[in-house]
Amino acid sequence: MKINQAELIISAVSAKQYPEGGLPEIALAGRSNVGKSSFINKMINRKALARTSSKPGKTQTLNFYQLNEAFYFVDVPGYGYAKVSKKEREAWGKMMEEYFVTRESLRATVLLIDSRHEPTKDDQVMYDFLKHYEIPVIVVATKIDKLSKSKKAKHLKIIKDVLELESGDHLVGFSAETAEGKEEAWRYVTSYIQS
Numbered sequence: 219m220k221i222n223q224a225e226l227i228i229s230a231v232s233a234k235q236y237p238e239g240g241l242p243e244i245a246l247a248g249r250s251n252v253g254k255s256s257f258i259n260k261m262i263n264r265k266a267l268a269r270t271s272s273k274p275g276k277t278q279t280l281n282f283y284q285l286n287e288a289f290y291f292v293d294v295p296g297y298g299y300a301k302v303s304k305k306e307r308e309a310w311g312k313m314m315e316e317y318f319v320t321r322e323s324l325r326a327t328v329l330l331i332d333s334r335h336e337p338t339k340d341d342q343v344m345y346d347f348l349k350h351y352e353i354p355v356i357v358v359a360t361k362i363d364k365l366s367k368s369k370k371a372k373h374l375k376i377i378k379d380v381l382e383l384e385s386g387d388h389l390v391g392f393s394a395e396t397a398e399g400k401e402e403a404w405r406y407v408t409s410y411i412q413s
């Protein structure tokens with residue numbers, strides 16, 4: 219997809235700050251540092267619109283990126299980062315739940331999993347949570363550039379098996395370095411924006 223307009227509309231911490239207008243939204247979800255913000259930048263060809271960091275915990279708010287005045291990518295803080303207090307974890311859970319459970323414009327979620335590792339317990343909980351609320355899931359296996367050709371298919375299969383992906387779910391190997399998987403990811407994302 220050609221992106222002509224990309225703009226951070228708001229960094230929200232609660233529902234009253236979410237943008238109005240009802241444009242369809244695609245949310246990101248995944249562990250801290252898995253590559254959520256990098257995924258957005260690569261998909262829309264902007265080097266640093268979504269702020270990234272080699273240190274986990276960079277994204278702390280729900281960031282609504284409006285694209286082509288037609289839809290949003292919603293970047294969210296990652297989970298599974300050890301160095302957060304119980305209080306911070308609870309605030310995170312509340313903010314995430316409020317968004318995922320109540321947001322009517324949410325069409326699908328891109329769940330990012332590090333292709334090098336088995337999905338964590340947190341990844342499984344997140345996947346099951348999305349399924350429970352009947353939110354369509356596009357699983358994106360990130361950092362696929364770090365795997366040898368022979369290992370790619372094997373690791374994708376592990377992700378499929380551990381999460382117990384259902385037939386309607388999509389799984390894409392993706393690299394924010396090489397753009398591998400970008401067209402495929404756009405095909406799935408577009409299908410949810412247009413439906």
Ligand code: GTP
Nearest residue numbers: 251252253254255256270271275276277296361394
């Ligand atoms: P939080 O905001 O902390 O939840 O992290 P995030 O999921 O947004 O991760 P972010 O996009 O900031 O990326 C984390 C680190 O992984 C950065 O150093 C990125 O450069 C690196 N990274 C992300 N995607 C890829 C990829 O596809 N390949 C490689 N090699 N590195 C990547």
Ligand code: MG
Nearest residue numbers: 254255276277
């Ligand atoms: Mg981020």
